[in-house]
Amino acid sequence: MISTSDLSGWRGGKSGGKMRIVMIAPPWYDVPPLGYGGIESMLAELVVGLSRRGHDITLIGAGKPGTPARFLTTYDAPPSDRIGEAMPEVLHAAMAHRIVSRIDADIVHDHSLAGPLTAGARPVPTVVTCHGEVDGEFGDYYRMIDTMVTMVGISEAQRRLAPHLRWAGVVHNAVETASLPFREHKEDWVLWLGRFNEEKGTHLAIDVARAAGRRILLAGKLTEPMEHAYFEEQIRPRLGPGVEYVGEADATRKRELLSAARCLVFPILWEEPFGMVMIEAMACGTPVVALDRGAVPEVVVDGVTGFVRHHPDELPEAVEAVGTIDPYACRAHVARHFDVEVMTERYERVYRQVITRFPEPAGGTVDLALPAN
Structure with a gap:
């Protein structure tokens, strides 16, 4: 499974301001993903941004190469059908560790779950x-490894859930704003896009659209057993006039849907740590109507790029009010706060300061003085 033929010739010291960065992706999807895959989308954008700045990037992941980075594989094809099983994640971490041990790098940036166990x-x-998640058992896990790694949150909301962890700071996820299709004039239907899980509130999105008298399109990942169970119990009975499931959207179809929709409905029922689909929608000029859970208030500017409400009963009125939102303001907000150049600069700053301070003593806190977005 491991392909290391490209390692020859990539050894040596630093060159000017360039860094040798190894990225470790989760094993479940290609980078960038063909369909669903928020982490993989963010990771692909980061690789592109860092490559533009002249850094040497090696990406370790599953599947086929799809970024400017030197790509080294663990699985020839991502084991997407085994999501939820432990062994693919553990085996991927072990293989990635073996690959990293053969590379002269300045820093490793790990986006997987089990991979950080090898950092020490x-x-x-x-x-x-x-x-x-960073609370519950996940919080216990991160607390066990936080003396070996530097941790970065993707929202202040996420970091507040685990204030005891040694955070370096927060770097919001991002998109290449210019690559997303902007559309000023929208169609009259609303969109829900994500994975079919009760915490994503798909059933609420349907109820909200019906209460607002609007047609809704559902584009979601439906592969895992729990997703099928939720779909059969909560979604299929709601399908019918005005409610259409269009399948899992690939990258092209996702952009078409996000740019054409009247708004994105995002009625999450958990403390969502970020929500890539929100910035993707706003970059297309499409406002977001959401519940104020997790990072939503950090991402959506109420009354400017959408509406953030406390209760599902308030969402139908918000769906009707999105006609007052300026699509240009939505895109400008993303370009200013959530563009790949913003994210890349902030991660670059993290890398340089972490490299300078390494090795740090165990325990205590880390303060890299990252500016707010």
Whole structure:
């Protein structure tokens, strides 16, 4: 499974201001993803941004190369059908560690779950972006490894859930704003896009659209057993006039849907640490109507780029009010705060400061003085 033929010729010291950065992706999807894959989308954007700045990037992941980075594989094809099983994640981490041990790098940036367990065995620092939950058992896990790595949050909301962890700071996810299609004039239907899970509130999105008298299109990942169970129990009974499931959208179809929709409905029922689809929608000039859970208030400017409400009963009125939102303001907000250049600059700053301070003593806190977005 491991392909290391490209390692020859990539050894040596630093060259000017360039850094030798190893990125470790999760094993589940290609980078960039063909369909669903928020982490993989963000990671692809970061690789592009860092490559533009002249850094040497090696990406370790599954599947086929799709970025400017030197790509080294663990799985020839991503084991997407095994999401939820432990072994693909563990095996991927072990293979990635073997690959990293053969590379002269300045820093490792790990986006996987199990991979950080190997950080203590390497002579260079490791940055870990926490892409999901950081409380409960996940919080216990990160607390066990936070003396070996530098952790970065993807929102202040996420970091507040685990204030005891040694955070370096927060770097919001981002998109290449200019690459997303902008559309000023929208169609009359609303969109829900994500993965079919109760915490994503798909059933609420349907109810909100019906209460607002609007047609809704559902574009979502439906592969895992729990997703199928939720779909059969909560979504299929709601399908019918005005409610259409269009399948899982690939990258092209996703852009078409996001740019054409009257608004994106995002009625999450958990503390979502970020929500890539929100910035993708706004970059297309499409406002977001959402519940104020997790990072939503950090991402959506209420009354400017959409509406943030406290209760589902308030969302139908907000769906009707999106006609007052300026699509240009939505795109400008993303360009200013969530563009790939903003994210790249902030990660670059993290890398340089972590490299300078490595190795740090165990325990205590880390303060890299990252500016607010």
